[in-house]
Amino acid sequence: MKKIMTIIAAAALLVTAAGCGGAEGETAENTETVVSTDGSTSMEKVIGYLSEAYMDENSGINVTYNPTGSGSGIQAVSEDRCDIGLSSRDLTDDEAQELDATIIAIDGIAMIVNPENGVSDLSIEQIKSIFTGEITNWSDLGGEDMPIVLIGREAASGTRDGFEAVTGTEGKCAYAQELTSTGDVIQTVAGNPNAIGYASFASINDSVKTLTVEGVEPTAKTIQSGEYKIQRDFIFVTKRNKQLSPAAQDFFNFAVSDDADKLITDAGAVPVKH
Amino acid sequence: MNKLKKPAHVLERTMHIIFLLCGLTAVLFVALTTVFLAISGIPAIHKIGIFKFLFGKVWASTAAEPLYGILPFITSSVYGTLGAIVIGVPIGLLCAIFLAKMSPRGLGGAVRNAVDLLAGIPSVVYGLVGMIIIVPLVREVFNLPDGASLFAAIIVLTVMILPSVISVSETAIRAVPKEYEEASLALGATKTETVFKVTVPAAKSGIASAIVLGIGRAIGEAMAVMMVSGNVANMPKLFGSVRFLTTAVASEMSYSSGLQRQALFSIALVLFIFVMLINGILNLIIKRGERNE
Numbered sequence: 001m002k003k004i005m006t007i008i009a010a011a012a013l014l015v016t017a018a019g020c021g022g023a024e025g026e027t028a029e030n031t032e033t034v035v036s037t038d039g040s041t042s043m044e045k046v047i048g049y050l051s052e053a054y055m056d057e058n059s060g061i062n063v064t065y066n067p068t069g070s071g072s073g074i075q076a077v078s079e080d081r082c083d084i085g086l087s088s089r090d091l092t093d094d095e096a097q098e099l100d101a102t103i104i105a106i107d108g109i110a111m112i113v114n115p116e117n118g119v120s121d122l123s124i125e126q127i128k129s130i131f132t133g134e135i136t137n138w139s140d141l142g143g144e145d146m147p148i149v150l151i152g153r154e155a156a157s158g159t160r161d162g163f164e165a166v167t168g169t170e171g172k173c174a175y176a177q178e179l180t181s182t183g184d185v186i187q188t189v190a191g192n193p194n195a196i197g198y199a200s201f202a203s204i205n206d207s208v209k210t211l212t213v214e215g216v217e218p219t220a221k222t223i224q225s226g227e228y229k230i231q232r233d234f235i236f237v238t239k240r241n242k243q244l245s246p247a248a249q250d251f252f253n254f255a256v257s258d259d260a261d262k263l264i265t266d267a268g269a270v271p272v273k274h
Numbered sequence: 275m276n277k278l279k280k281p282a283h284v285l286e287r288t289m290h291i292i293f294l295l296c297g298l299t300a301v302l303f304v305a306l307t308t309v310f311l312a313i314s315g316i317p318a319i320h321k322i323g324i325f326k327f328l329f330g331k332v333w334a335s336t337a338a339e340p341l342y343g344i345l346p347f348i349t350s351s352v353y354g355t356l357g358a359i360v361i362g363v364p365i366g367l368l369c370a371i372f373l374a375k376m377s378p379r380g381l382g383g384a385v386r387n388a389v390d391l392l393a394g395i396p397s398v399v400y401g402l403v404g405m406i407i408i409v410p411l412v413r414e415v416f417n418l419p420d421g422a423s424l425f426a427a428i429i430v431l432t433v434m435i436l437p438s439v440i441s442v443s444e445t446a447i448r449a450v451p452k453e454y455e456e457a458s459l460a461l462g463a464t465k466t467e468t469v470f471k472v473t474v475p476a477a478k479s480g481i482a483s484a485i486v487l488g489i490g491r492a493i494g495e496a497m498a499v500m501m502v503s504g505n506v507a508n509m510p511k512l513f514g515s516v517r518f519l520t521t522a523v524a525s526e527m528s529y530s531s532g533l534q535r536q537a538l539f540s541i542a543l544v545l546f547i548f549v550m551l552i553n554g555i556l557n558l559i560i561k562r563g564e565r566n567e
Binding site: 068069146147148149154155171175176177178179180184187188191192194195 | 334335336337338405406409410413419420421422500501504505506515526531
């Protein structure tokens with residue numbers, strides 16, 4: 001009997017302790033200042049690195065991120081549902097009437113082939129013909145007589161979205177494989193001499209050959225200067241006629257400062273030249 | 275006397291309740307999963323239209339005008355599972371016969387250990403091996419542009435269903451009464467004749483459960499399949515890139531929203547119904563087997 005009583009008492013204690021914990025958490029959240037960001041899923045890594053570093057230095061400020069896609073993020077900021085909208089596409093003329101765009105980073109997308117492949121340069125036009133299935137053999141591009149195998153990413157990948165937008169191949173790509181991570185793409189291209197794929201420029205390693213596009217090699221420099229064509233901007237979208245909250249403004253300033261450059265590089269993107 | 279007995283009695287009652295609660299947990303989770311899948315899966319089917327959903331040949335969930343046809347996934351899953359059964363069951367059955375009837379003691383133990391080990395390998399490891407060895411091998415052997423295909427998935431699934439097929443059919447074969455075989459041998463039949471004409475027919479309900487278990491394992495596998503099948507939502511071709519029901523859910527869940535997400539739940543519901551049917555068949559086979567005995 002005693003044992004059972006002890007168990008019940010212990011259980012009761014645990015429950016009260018848990019209850020207290022919950023209450024504490026709530027009060028902490030109430031006093032926290034929230035900076036909400038909303039938008040592009042491709043910016044997840046960049047915004048993650050930035051907000052983590054920022055929250056480490058500024059306790060009491062909570063930077064949230066809602067991965068809804070560029071379009072939804074732009075809409076959210078124009079309807080005051082978040083502080084900063086995140087977009088990996090440029091604003092349309094309509095949107096630009098009342099919204100401001102600030103480039104915080106650039107995403108470079110490298111074209112990769114197997115190291116055995118003789119082709120080393122492609123134009124945007126050629127890439128377009130390859131991915132839409134008009135050119136199906138490497139011999140048409142000055143390589144050996146081998147079929148071309150297209151390795152892509154899953155439908156909502158930011159890299160795929162960016163690649164297809166720049167090359168004008170949205171929804172027209174005849175992929176042989178749709179893989180779910182950059183690592184898988186590199187691994188597959190490294191293992192198949194016929195393959196061509198795309199991957200974020202920062203994650204490329206020696207197991208694959210990076211092509212030059214229109215004669216330009218993707219490096220941080222050529223991406224920054226815009227010479228390397230397959231790239232897009234990551235932008236912060238804010239309302240023109242509305243002041244950001246002090247916390248949001250501070251986070252914004254942090255994201256465009258020199259301090260953020262290393263974080264942006266770590267996150268696999270290229271910082272903007274200041 | 276009465277006083278002494280009481281604590282023991284209380285303890286007995288308490289333990290009984292604890293056992294009951296643990297027993298009910300499993301039931302509770304099955305019930306929760308079923309209700310959850312039904313609630314989250316049915317709206318999308320309703321919105322898309324059941325015919326369009328089940329028999330639509332195009333899956334373009336992120337297009338400007340999205341299409342949600344899952345026929346490519348259903349057929350790929352069915353073909354992949356069938357392929358694995360067609361290749362895997364004969365190998366597994368013969369291996370089980372070897373283990374139960376033919377093996378010298380030392381070798382039998384080694385084979386059994388290997389089979390047990392095969393059962394314990396995580397599916398992501400199968401996928402990795404498939405991606406690095408089988409996919410390039412398929413490409414070279416069949417002289418294809420790319421090896422990631424339904425065929426590669428079938429091979430990986432075949433290996434993955436072997437352990438359950440082998441161990442369940444071995445148990446079934448061992449359970450056949452010795453007298454049957456002795457009678458057959460005494461009548462002058464050879465060992466091989468006895469195995470195929472007496473032992474295997476006598477163990478058929480056990481072997482059937484082994485096959486059904488294999489089907490269940492194959493149709494539910496996601497990770498390994500995702501890594502070797504290419505993952506494009508095409509109607510299935512043996513040497514083409516395909517997407518299974520499982521991988522359709524797994525590959526889009528992380529970024530889906532709205533109707534697309536609901537449709538993924540509907541795919542999970544379809545898969546769940548498949549697995550329930552398979553379990554139902556399994557139960558039927560086992561019950562019929564018991565009745566025959």
